[in-house]
Amino acid sequence: xxxxxxxxxxxxxxxxxxxxxxxxxxxxxxxxxxxxxxxxxxxxxxxxxxxxxxxxxxxxxxxxxxxxxxxxxxxxxxxxxxxxxxxxxxxxxxxxxxxxxxxxxxxxxxxxxxxxxxxxxxxxxxxxxxxxxxxxxxxxxxxxxxxxxxxxxxxxxxxxxxxxxxxxxxxxxxxxxxxxxxxxxxxxxxxxxxx
Numbered sequence: 001x002x003x004x005x006x007x008x009x010x011x012x013x014x015x016x017x018x019x020x021x022x023x024x025x026x027x028x029x030x031x032x033x034x035x036x037x038x039x040x041x042x043x044x045x046x047x048x049x050x051x052x053x054x055x056x057x058x059x060x061x062x063x064x065x066x067x068x069x070x071x072x073x074x075x076x077x078x079x080x081x082x083x084x085x086x087x088x089x090x091x092x093x094x095x096x097x098x099x100x101x102x103x104x105x106x107x108x109x110x111x112x113x114x115x116x117x118x119x120x121x122x123x124x125x126x127x128x129x130x131x132x133x134x135x136x137x138x139x140x141x142x143x144x145x146x147x148x149x150x151x152x153x154x155x156x157x158x159x160x161x162x163x164x165x166x167x168x169x170x171x172x173x174x175x176x177x178x179x180x181x182x183x184x185x186x187x188x189x190x191x192x193x194x195x
Contacts, residue, residue, distance in 0.1 A: 002060040004171055010049065010061040013041060023075075024122040027130075031075040035084060039068055043093055050096070058099070065095055066147060070137045074130070098148040100177065104155040105139070108132045146184060151177060154189040166190075 002009045014020055017037045022030035042065050049059070072084045106114075112128050142150055151173065158166040173188045 001171075001174070005058070005060070007058045007060050010045065010059040012038075012063040014038075016041065021122050024125045027075055028077070032080045032084065035068075035072045035076060036087065038071075039084075039088065039091075042068065043091055046093065046096065050094075061098070064098065064101060065093065066145070067138070067141055070134070070141055074133050074137055095147075100174075101142075101145070101148050101150045102174075103138070103142045103150055103152045105142075105152055106135075106155045108135045110156045111135060149177075149181065149184050149186065151186045151188060154187075154191070157191045 001007070017034060019030050019033040019037055023034040042063060046065060069085075069088070072081055076084055108128065108131050112126075112131050115123050115126055115131070142152060153170065153173075158169070160167045160170065169190050170188070177186060
């Protein structure tokens with residue numbers, strides 16, 4: 001998307017998180033450290049962007065700090081979540097409001113197959129149940145989310161990486177939105193007969 005629109009990227013950097021491999025081996029022991037590392041990393045990135053020239057081009061990001069707590073809620077114990085929330089509040093983060101959030105929604109079975117197909121060794125230990133929990137948590141979050149307009153894309157039958165036509169369908173939907181914003185929640189289901 002960044003290339004298509006001539007925007008800069010603002011990307012998550014999971015490879016920099018030294019706790020992530022341990023999280024996949026033993027989630028209960030490494031969850032808090034993993035989550036806090038990502039929180040501090042994302043806050044730092046947001047602060048750096050805010051210090052840059054406001055006239056720089058728009059950015060495409062692959063994370064939304066508003067949803068950071070979803071992973072914390074799914075992986076941390078009650079005590080750890082309380083600590084995480086205290087740290088989050090202490091940081092008093094002034095979040096930028098995205099012009100548009102794109103939520104690629106898919107069935108848990110589809111997500112699981114994609115994770116396994118991606119072939120990242122440490123991700124192969126992810127359980128179907130954990131993905132199911134995250135998927136349901138995401139659905140609830142985006143159902144309630146109102147800070148920015150959200151384009152909810154049914155991506156079960158779409159392959160943006162290898163199918164140019166699928167990518168072009170999404171691109172046209174985005175161009176339609178930018179030319180005529182539709183409201184706070186928009187839905188894109190290119191295969192309604194298949195659902």
